[in-house]
Amino acid sequence: MPTRLYSVVIDAADPAALARFWATATGWEVTYEEADEVVVEPPGYDPGDPTVPGIPLVFGLNDDPKVVKNRVHLDLRSESADHQAELVERVRKAGATPLDLGQGAVPWVVLADPEGNELCILEPRDTYAETGAVAAVVVDAADPPALAPFWEAAAGWTAEEVGGDVRLTRPDGLGPRLEIVRVDDPRVVKNRVHLDVAPWAADDQPTEVARLRALGATDVDIGQGEQTWTVLADPDGNELCVLRSRD
Numbered sequence: 001m002p003t004r005l006y007s008v009v010i011d012a013a014d015p016a017a018l019a020r021f022w023a024t025a026t027g028w029e030v031t032y033e034e035a036d037e038v039v040v041e042p043p044g045y046d047p048g049d050p051t052v053p054g055i056p057l058v059f060g061l062n063d064d065p066k067v068v069k070n071r072v073h074l075d076l077r078s079e080s081a082d083h084q085a086e087l088v089e090r091v092r093k094a095g096a097t098p099l100d101l102g103q104g105a106v107p108w109v110v111l112a113d114p115e116g117n118e119l120c121i122l123e124p125r126d127t128y129a130e131t132g133a134v135a136a137v138v139v140d141a142a143d144p145p146a147l148a149p150f151w152e153a154a155a156g157w158t159a160e161e162v163g164g165d166v167r168l169t170r171p172d173g174l175g176p177r178l179e180i181v182r183v184d185d186p187r188v189v190k191n192r193v194h195l196d197v198a199p200w201a202a203d204d205q206p207t208e209v210a211r212l213r214a215l216g217a218t219d220v221d222i223g224q225g226e227q228t229w230t231v232l233a234d235p236d237g238n239e240l241c242v243l244r245s246r247d
Contacts, residue, residue: 003208005155005170005178006047006198006243007039008055008074008137011062012115019059021114024094025076025087026133028054036061042132048247053132053175058196066116069101069185071238072193073118075108077128077135084109087121117192127177134176136167137195140183141236147180150215150235154197187237190222196229198243205230209242 012018019038023030032039042054078084088109092098095114103110107123120138122128128135141147148159148166155178157168168178178195199208209230213219216235224231229241 002156003154003197003199003203003212003242005055005157005195007058007196008072009058009060009194009196009241010117011064011192012059013061013063014115015059015061018113018115019057021091021094021096022057022059025091025096025113025119026054026057028057028133031056050170050172050174053130054134055137055176062192064190064192066192068188070118070193071140071183071187071191072195073120073138074134075120075122075136075138075179077131077133078122078124080124084121084123091119091121130174131176132174136177136179138179138181139195139238140185141180141238142182142184143236144180144182147234147236150212150217151178151180153215154212154217154234154240155195191239194239194241196241196243199245201245201247203245205242205245212242 015038019030019040023040028040028042030038031041038059040057042052044052045054078087096111099110099112099118101110109121111119113119122135144166145161151168152159155168157170157178159166159168164182166180199205212232217232220231220233220239222231229243231239231241233239
């Protein structure tokens with residue numbers, strides 16, 4: 001069986017504070033906390049239970065300064081115009097600030113979290129009716145259709161092209177979408193937000209790492225040293241970690 005998308009990892013100078021912001025933004029819970037790592041998950045989340053949509057957000061200690069727009073960001077879902085406005089107000093009170101990326105007049109709201117990471121609060125869309133609080137994990141790429149086969153294999157999700165971009169959906173249709181969007185800006189620094197994938201318990205981590213290398217992944221040294229996970233970059237240069245096999 002393939003690996004599957006397992007978590008979103010966000011670098012943070014203050015993991016606890018940033019995790020609490022995102023818990024407020026999503027309505028999720030802090031489920032694990034150490035000085036260098038904090039995890040936020042939907043209430044009742046179990047990776048083996050598809051009835052609770054969502055994906056863990058992992059905040060890891062890293063005080064490297066943010067210098068460019070992130071190549072990975074989160075979109076939050078709203079259920080109505082009133083809910084969108086309420087959500088914008090909630091996250092602004094929690095420390096988010098308005099952000100102009102040249103988006104112009106759009107129906108979604110672009111903000112930055114307290115450490116400067118971009119996020120969007122979307123207007124209501126039927127596409128995201130079953131995603132839970134996080135509508136999409138959005139990845140910038142020079143050529144989304146070219147990158148899609150790699151992430152279809154790495155995430156175990158199904159890809160469809162949408163106006164030159166790509167949307168990947170979990171086989172059961174629940175949970176956030178993984179969206180690959182065309183952006184011409186070159187990648188210049190390590191991503192502050194990256195994706196983790198994990199083999200299933202019956203599968204072998206080294207075998208899955210070799211499979212992803214054959215699909216275009218390359219080895220990356222970001223100073224991780226000896227770890228239980230393997231750090232790779234996708235064909236567009238975005239870092240990802242292949243975790244140990246697990247249920």
